[in-house]
Amino acid sequence: MVVTTTISDPPELLRSTFASRYARASLPRYKMQEQPIPKEAACQIIKDELMLDGNPRLNLASFVTTWMEPECDHLIMSSLNKNYVDMDEYPVTTELQNRCVNMIGRLFHAPVGQDEKAIGVSTVGSSEAIMLAGLAFKRKWQAKRKAENKPYDKPNIVTGANVQVCWEKFARYFEVELKEVKLTEGYYIMDPVKAVELVDENTICVAAILGSTLTGEFEDVKLLNELIAKKNKEIGWDTPIHVDAASGGFIAPFLYPDLQWDFRLPLVKSINVSGHKYGLVYAGVGWVVWRGKEELPEDLIFHINYLGSDQPTFTLNFSKGSSQIIAQYYQFIRLGFEVVVCDKAGCWWQRLWLVAGCGSCGRYLY
Ligand SMILES: Cc1ncc(COP(=O)(O)O)c(C=O)c1O
Structure with a gap:
């Protein structure tokens, strides 16, 4: 006997997505249509349009993670609806972000005691992390100049011309002059000697890159530290270093553990790293860590107490998802050192x- 089933309910058939009028009538492109459409139709229309996108698994463009284990996908899906900023509602998520900050701080040799906490925050990516680090440098420099009764209206930052666009954004958005060391043929990263020549009394920091966006090369942070320390000593300045380790921060500690580029160098005051690059999490997570709490001016930290207790925040956006932070913690405990x-x-x-x-x-x- 052949067992077959037939669609006995005609309305079901009428709702078949491709046969429906929703798939035949065009939706207005730039304004909302008057009436709602069924969820199946909305989903199918978008799916079909998205077919014209590239395949993320074949995308090597911005070094961003495009595959995670199904167990982690599951964790991500189950925390998609958690707003990270509601820390009193989601104290465990906050705890996981703090653990990540501490793991990263220690990975980068932040001078924190066994029972001490590292200072840092999760961000949407390295760009936000760099904005926060740059702001902390600018504010510290301004406070010092004010205290010395010196002008504080012309801050500058020294980088190589190979910096990623986020440094140009930082300079423009936060009104800091970007002094770029020119690249020369065959040498496509910042030359520390030339960088130090550009440093003056208005320099809020020199930014070195660990993993240049153009070539992946590491800049010589150790030499930079030595040369700035010498100039600082001669002139009596205290120009600090930031390391943009967007790519290299999750490479160097594992492959080149003896390479000195991080908080082992005394002038390195803050470091950013992209969790969504070699931290192996999908797009939407970065980290910035400071050498210690003295590097982060207190007036940049906002204290919110909407939901009960005091919650300090230092981010550009208020609300954001929790999934990426949870996914980062997954990768840390899953893979280990x-x-x-x-x-x-x-x-x-x-x-x-x-x-x-x-x-x-x-x-x-x-
Ligand atoms: C060296 C460097 N810094 C910063 C960034 C910006 O990172 P994100 O995309 O995480 O904001 C990138 C991105 O490619 C980069 O290569």
């Missing part, structure tokens, strides 16, 4: 912290 070498006979490839399996033979290690 270890750099494992593939153990498959004959495979020469080293498994990086960054991938869940061997990059050469595909062996899945955990």
